[in-house]
Amino acid sequence: MHASLSSTPSPKHWQTSRFDLDLTRPLVMGIVNITPDSFSDGGRYVQTSQALRHAEQLLLDGADILDVGAESTRPGAEVVPLALELARLEPFLHEALRWQVPLSVDTYKPEVMQACLDWGVDIVNDVWALRQPGAPQVVAAHPRCGVCLMHMHRDPQSMQAQPMTGDVVTAVKAFLQSRVNTLLALGLSPARMVLDPGIGFGKTVAQNFQLLACQSDLLPMGLPLLAGWSRKSALGAVLAQDGHVPKAAHRDVASVAAALMAVERGASVLRVHDVKGTVEALKIWGAMQQQAPQRAWSDPGISPSL
Template sequence: MSRQWQTSRFLLDLQRPLVMGIVNVTPDSFSDGGHHATVPQALRHAEKLVAEGAHILDIGGESTRPGSPAVALDEELRRVLPVVREAVNLGVPVSVDTYKSDVMQAVLDLGADIINDIWALRQPGAEQVVAAHPRCGICIMHMHGTPQDMQVSPMQGDAVPQVQDFLRERSDALQARGVERTRIVWDYGIGFGKTVAQNFALLARQRELLGLDFPLLAGWSRKGSLGHVSGRAQGERMVPSVAAALLAVERGARVVRVHDVADTVAALSIWHAMRENDGHAATTEKTTK
């Protein structure tokens, strides 16, 4: 697997998992809608996430919760551009969660580093925009259906090979346009048109998605499947979210997209300490034999 992620301004080292902090500039996000809807609120939140240890900021101006309505282009630009303009000065890569090519173009012109697209660059003009920016990072996600209908008719059968085939096809299409593979990260799309069982199958068998050597981003934070198995309401899913992030990292994810940055960073510090001790113990054992 590639251990680096090329982005507009940063070549990210993926030897250690990275934490992507979520900044929703929306009034209706499924988790924190309205909390950071104004530009000052969003920027304060972004600064807080960086202080807590976020390696990447992910800024979004349109909710993609099940059943959410599409947002007009002008409104998304109004929400996102002022935040991106300031966030690029915070010293970490800035990702923008959008599927609209005009938004992609505008944020890349402002210095954004990564395009994070739930549609995997299938909307008109999206492939052309990222191909014309030869260094921006790209996260492509698997989604069954659309945000408006994805949970009405979720996908059928074994999700793992279907997700893998889709992401491989999209990666092949991007590389055919000249996009270097070091720019591409995969997101298997937890909650996007999948049943609870399929979501957990993707986590349990996540290593099967690593076979084509693209780094994985895992986006489990506060998702409905965690509430389903834990019995926790939306605002009470920090512990299940951190547990899912750690399990995803243990199974090879190199980026975790989270709301609870400080708690995730703290949990990963324990995971790192354990891993370092495992390595030391293995080296000592080998030396003494």
């Protein structure tokens, strides 16, 4: 019988296959989409050579982790056959694994997880939170790999057609705790786990921002949080003017703003497209943090909890 994590202090590192990642500062996870249909940059990096050049640039821009996906999970995305997903991933990973940088694979298929972990990938980032049959057993059989568990309402094909109703924060927290408990029962160490509330995955615009405003409510679970706000449609909805919604690639400033708000509320990992902008913003935030006065808040009109 495993105890709840609610009283466990948040880990200062994330255990992965080859690396123990330091979480004493926010880490930036750069997105590499080897897909023709991702909502933001689909088709730009389908060729292995294109994807590798993009990944190299993300590292030069300051990415701490590369998150590689070969199947889009945007609303309405089509399912990619197993063989095609592996064919897209293998040549990229074969080269990138030589770089000795943390690599995450964005997949929900147990067979893809198995192959990528066997090749040496460090992290499984699963929008289904390891709910597919066999997925928990795959990660349990690789005793060091990191896992990211995300909340998703319904599935990519229907999640925005019928978004969530009710108290989104309570529902997301309960779901993530249930998934954590399942993995604890299989013997996975909490040091391997990071949680993602799943911005944009079956939530309304208001619910997404409620999750941001109340993100610190997830911290008592005792596990690090990943924030994935980059270029999401909720940002576009807020930025829209006269019925015109800015394209995904034009939402980077808003994405960086949301990322910093997520860090202020306790996020340890930021999954982003614009690595350079996010890294620069975090440097400014870090400089401010170093100079912040260490005193109790005395102004009754200011809350210490942002």
